């Protein structure tokens with residue numbers, strides 16, 4: 001794999017789109033500026049000031065496909081014309097009321113219906129805590145008994161989740177259950193296992209998400225694969241490193257318990273690569289969707305596929321990166337015939353601001369991939385200049 005081929009990486013980008021990406025990444029590579037602007041934006045949101053316009057023509061254009069599904073499908077089709085498929089997500093967050101959770105359910109089901117029958121949209125996604133109160137996930141995960149009233153609320157949560165999975169299966173769209181914080185994840189794991197047991201009989205439709213920054217996850221993968229073999233169902237795994245490291249470490253420190261997170265980045269990388277190896281050898285029982293921007297891990301996965309004599313377009317292995325990021329990985333993989341699916345968030349600017357702030361922060365962190373993005377975009381701008389001469 002050669003991820004340095006910028007002609008493939010940015011074949012979809014016009015000169016103006018490239019320039020916009022270049023200046024935006026340069027701006028957000030300034031950690032101090034991003035952290036200052038984030039604080040200002042959070043205060044402005046709290047005061048209900050109209051700041052959407054600041055996001056609309058900057059980070060929104062880079063990291064979101066549009067305001068509505070109708071806008072976004074143009075971008076989805078553009079990606080698909082270069083063999084990069086998508087999964088769409090209405091990226092509004094923190095629905096706490098029962099009404100808000102029903103709205104989230106409506107949005108997930110609406111996106112499943114929209115994706116159905118479109119080869120460019122083979123997957124959909126939901127976050128379990130957008131369909132139920134976090135404190136109940138936490139209680140269940142810690143083994144605390146629920147009151148009578150809480151049991152009723154929890155039954156409604158389970159029904160919402162089952163409705164999403166059932167609709168996805170009926171409409172032949174695969175569906176991810178996102179992974180969240182470790183103190184609520186056991187409840188999500190149990191639900192995901194029961195959905196996979198129920199719906200993944202002939203084909204893996206329901207995919208659980210596994211975060212390899214957790215020390216215990218390799219043994220968990222081995223356990224659920226064994227269970228699936230015994231009970232005769234298929235596993236679908238979205239394999240990621242994990243997004244809540246700081247929160248996890250702070251909580252463990254405050255509680256005086258050992259952190260569930262690997263001791264360092266190298267240990268997470270080793271854990272991730274071991275999971276890749278274990279699953280790729282068993283991909284007929286455990287379909288694999290790799291959500292990562294790590295070039296090393298992607299190369300490792302492609303080598304493992306070769307070692308196992310799999311074709312690049314193996315039907316049970318997918319690669320995924322976020323919309324607006326790591327196009328050099330997505331497009332170069334697609335060029336080599338691998339199955340690539342971008343995570344494509346959409347929604348009204350005001351509602352997706354928390355998602356946009358997270359992307360800006362992630363890209364401004366010292367360990368982030370922005371310098372690599374910047375150097376590749378610059379290389380492509382120069383390559384096009386030379387070609388014009």
Ligand SMILES: Cc1cc2nc3c(=O)[nH]c(=O)nc-3n(C[C@H](O)[C@H](O)[C@H](O)COP(=O)(O)OP(=O)(O)OC[C@H]3O[C@@H](n4cnc5c(N)ncnc54)[C@H](O)[C@@H]3O)c2cc1C
Nearest residue numbers: 178179213240241242243264265268291292293294320321
């Ligand atoms: C398509 C897609 C879907 C995703 N879905 C989810 C999801 O459902 N749930 C979720 O939690 N995340 C999700 N993520 C985010 C993901 O978990 C990572 O946070 C993100 O992709 C960065 O990891 P990386 O593999 O791309 O690459 P890298 O940049 O190589 O790795 C960065 C990651 O390594 C880990 N890490 C960094 N420093 C240390 C350290 N000192 N000690 C231990 N570990 C460390 C952290 O997990 C960090 O995010 C998703 C990502 C993608 C691309």
